Amino acid sequence: MANSKKVGSCLGCTHLIFIDQDGIKIPSTRCKAFPQGIPIDILHGTVSHAEPYEGDNGIQYEKHVVKNKFGVVLNKL
Numbered sequence: 141m142a143n144s145k146k147v148g149s150c151l152g153c154t155h156l157i158f159i160d161q162d163g164i165k166i167p168s169t170r171c172k173a174f175p176q177g178i179p180i181d182i183l184h185g186t187v188s189h190a191e192p193y194e195g196d197n198g199i200q201y202e203k204h205v206v207k208n209k210f211g212v213v214l215n216k217l
Contacts, residue, residue: 149185150178154204173199 150156155172158165169178173189173196181187189201206215 150183152204153189154202155199156204171199173197 150169150171151167153171157168157170157172157175159168160166169183170176171178173193174182175197179187179193179195182189182193187193189196192198192200204215205213207213
């Protein structure tokens with residue numbers, strides 16, 4: 141049986157690439173796994189990237205952890 145575990149969206153992934161536009165970080169549709177562009181099935185959430193996906197360079201979804209200056213995790217959801 142295929143893994144049906146759903147993970148957060150690309151916006152919550154530590155591998156997402158952001159574009160700096162006049163000092164403002166804007167999320168792109170590229171990441172370290174898919175530097176040429178994230179497949180539409182993953183972007184739309186119809187396929188979970190918790191498991192390997194063809195062409196992902198061995199990199200899967202990993203939740204982005206936000207810590208304050210003291211190392212305390214702020215996004216425990």
